[in-house]
Amino acid sequence: MSVKIVLPTALARHTDGQKSFDSEAENLPGLLAEFDTKFPALAQNVKDENGKLRRFVNVYVNDEDIRFLGGDAHPFEDGDEIMLIPSIAGGSFADSE
Amino acid sequence: MVSSCTKYELRCNECGKSFGNRPLSGCPDCLAPLEVQYDLESVRGRFTRETIAAGPANIWRYKELLPIPEGFLPDLPVGFTPLVRAKNLGKRIGADNLYIKNDAVCFPTLSFKDRVVSVALANAQGFGFTTVGCSSTGNLANSTAAQAARLGLKACILVPADLEYAKILNTQVYGARLVRIDGNYDHVNRLCTQIADEYNWGFVNVNLRPYYAEGSKTVGYEIAEQLGWRLPDNIVCPMAGGSLIRKIRKAFKELIALGLVEPKDVRFFGAQATGCSPISQAVKNGWDYIEPQRPNTIARSLAIGNPADGPAAAKMIQETGGWAEDVSDVELVSGIQELAEDEGIFTETAGGVTTAVTARLYSQGRISRDQLTVSCITGNGLKTTDALEGCFATERAVKPKLAAFDEYIRAVDGRLISDAALAGGVR
Numbered sequence: 001m002s003v004k005i006v007l008p009t010a011l012a013r014h015t016d017g018q019k020s021f022d023s024e025a026e027n028l029p030g031l032l033a034e035f036d037t038k039f040p041a042l043a044q045n046v047k048d049e050n051g052k053l054r055r056f057v058n059v060y061v062n063d064e065d066i067r068f069l070g071g072d073a074h075p076f077e078d079g080d081e082i083m084l085i086p087s088i089a090g091g092s093f094a095d096s097e
Numbered sequence: 098m099v100s101s102c103t104k105y106e107l108r109c110n111e112c113g114k115s116f117g118n119r120p121l122s123g124c125p126d127c128l129a130p131l132e133v134q135y136d137l138e139s140v141r142g143r144f145t146r147e148t149i150a151a152g153p154a155n156i157w158r159y160k161e162l163l164p165i166p167e168g169f170l171p172d173l174p175v176g177f178t179p180l181v182r183a184k185n186l187g188k189r190i191g192a193d194n195l196y197i198k199n200d201a202v203c204f205p206t207l208s209f210k211d212r213v214v215s216v217a218l219a220n221a222q223g224f225g226f227t228t229v230g231c232s233s234t235g236n237l238a239n240s241t242a243a244q245a246a247r248l249g250l251k252a253c254i255l256v257p258a259d260l261e262y263a264k265i266l267n268t269q270v271y272g273a274r275l276v277r278i279d280g281n282y283d284h285v286n287r288l289c290t291q292i293a294d295e296y297n298w299g300f301v302n303v304n305l306r307p308y309y310a311e312g313s314k315t316v317g318y319e320i321a322e323q324l325g326w327r328l329p330d331n332i333v334c335p336m337a338g339g340s341l342i343r344k345i346r347k348a349f350k351e352l353i354a355l356g357l358v359e360p361k362d363v364r365f366f367g368a369q370a371t372g373c374s375p376i377s378q379a380v381k382n383g384w385d386y387i388e389p390q391r392p393n394t395i396a397r398s399l400a401i402g403n404p405a406d407g408p409a410a411a412k413m414i415q416e417t418g419g420w421a422e423d424v425s426d427v428e429l430v431s432g433i434q435e436l437a438e439d440e441g442i443f444t445e446t447a448g449g450v451t452t453a454v455t456a457r458l459y460s461q462g463r464i465s466r467d468q469l470t471v472s473c474i475t476g477n478g479l480k481t482t483d484a485l486e487g488c489f490a491t492e493r494a495v496k497p498k499l500a501a502f503d504e505y506i507r508a509v510d511g512r513l514i515s516d517a518a519l520a521g522g523v524r
Contacts, residue, residue: 056128086123
């Protein structure tokens with residue numbers, strides 16, 4: 001099984017400039033684990049201190065937000081396109097500044 | 098008029114890194130959104146009630162606290178919309194001290210988006226972009242198209258395919274390239290993020306977003322100034338992406354920090370349509386995250402199911418002791434009609450949401466009747482007339498004869514005539 005991962009330019013600096021590549025991951029936690037071994041700098045970039053995907057990154061499976069599909073539990077299927085896209089906002093939790 | 102000399106730069110509130118000034122929305126390291134930070138001390142003494150009063154009657158009177166590049170000469174008189182006392186609406190909903198901030202008449206395109214676009218395009222020019230664009234639910238499209246035309250910039254604007262006809266026409270008329278996307282706003286926004294990544298375009302709400310969002314602060318400055326340099330007890334504000342409500346609070350905090358108003362803990366109340374209410378759901382459940390929704394409401398300008406500023410807005414509302422509510426499409430249409438009948442203000446669907454939510458907050462007792470409350474109306478009803486389709490019957494035509502008119506008016510609305518009012522004695 002193989003899925004296609006698509007990254008924004010800001011993250012491609014951690015993947016030798018590759019903005020898309022194939023992956024064997026079966027779900028989102030599997031993909032993050034694959035980043036750990038293949039692209040440690042990318043893993044550090046997209047994961048928070050608890051090893052979860054940072055809340056500023058949205059994940060889309062074939063154009064659908066993964067949160068509508070069940071999130072971490074959603075099984076990737078052969079040929080899926082998985083996009084990581086930063087959520088765009090002026091927002092911040094340090095709102096009181 | 099010259100540009101402000103205030104020092105500002107982009108900063109990541111998550112990791113604290115600064116990035117100077119460039120077209121960039123997210124921190125390259127932790128991917129968190131960037132925000133414009135000012136050196137407030139450098140403004141002290143230059144941003145006073147007197148210097149502001151000496152400025153033009155538009156948002157540029159607050160230029161010291163707007164991120165506009167060196168040498169920028171403000172062109173359009175954007176903003177400084179009326180703040181009006183809403184006595185009649187107040188009587189209807191049990192509010193003795195209610196005001197409407199009326200951005201339905203903002204210049205040049207009749208929505209509060211004119212404020213953010215003018216600041217964004219000032220920066221687009223500063224960064225040397227010749228093509229600008231946006232993802233939009235309509236009002237932003239109108240404003241970007243109009244202001245780009247005025248500045249001689251090319252514009253490419255992406256909207257959901259099912260947008261109201263008036264908002265599509267109000268974009269095309271300015272000569273902008275309008276692209277209808279087969280999807281909802283969240284699809285459009287995601288696509289724009291990718292386009293901004295590949296094309297050297299200035300997207301006002303993507304790579305120019307930190308600057309763009311600062312324009313919203315002018316709503317807050319104006320409210321404080323128009324209240325005689327004091328803050329209200331409560332703000333009721335519509336929420337789509339969740340940015341405006343936060344920026345009004347930022348404006349109030351800056352005014353307090355610089356001594357222009359007395360400190361006050363203003364409570365913030367957010368308004369959404371039930372058919373797209375991710376932020377109001379977060380507030381009601383006490384969440385600090387957003388569960389995205391698939392929008393299903395006629396309030397298309399608020400139909401953002403995955404609001405980027407949603408988590409921050411939900412958290413901020415809870416911090417201030419405020420609340421968020423959402424109303425049905427039927428209630429929002431009533432809200433449009435009540436604001437029009439009571440105050441002579443014709444707002445779009447989003448304003449119907451805000452008005453209906455304001456009424457509910459009073460009936461719930463969350464806002465008490467004597468408190469000074471400002472309800473923010475952000476768009477004009479002429480753009481969403483389809484929402485009122487079927488609300489008013491087409492009356493039959495009456496013959497151009499006085500007797501025919503008299504017969505007709507007595508039949509349909511006899512209250513309009515009292516015998517004492519008949520100067521000529523028709524009968």
